[in-house]
Amino acid sequence: MSMAAGRPEPRPAPERRRVRIVPGGPMMVEGPVEIVLDDGSTVVSDRFQVALCTCRRSAAYPFCDTSHRRRARRRRPTGEE
Numbered sequence: 001m002s003m004a005a006g007r008p009e010p011r012p013a014p015e016r017r018r019v020r021i022v023p024g025g026p027m028m029v030e031g032p033v034e035i036v037l038d039d040g041s042t043v044v045s046d047r048f049q050v051a052l053c054t055c056r057r058s059a060a061y062p063f064c065d066t067s068h069r070r071r072a073r074r075r076r077p078t079g080e081e
């Protein structure tokens with residue numbers, strides 16, 4: 001850290017990252033990113049756009065694998081009882 005007149009120089013403002021929330025889907029984050037998980041471990045991605053899972057169904061958590069799209073099949077009425 002450099003000092004000027006005994007005080008640290010202000011750091012340049014970080015560039016803003018755009019985060020877009022997809023209704024019913026992932027959170028889209030401009031990469032690269034470093035993600036800190038709830039157990040304290042970190043995962044990185046150098047992709048320019050990262051889809052983060054918000055439903056917790058992804059086998060690739062914390063990344064979205066589109067599992068949020070899968071829904072239970074509706075039963076078709078058969079007319080049988």
Ligand code: FES
Nearest residue numbers: 053054064067068
């Ligand atoms: S948001 Fe896509 S798998 Fe969870």
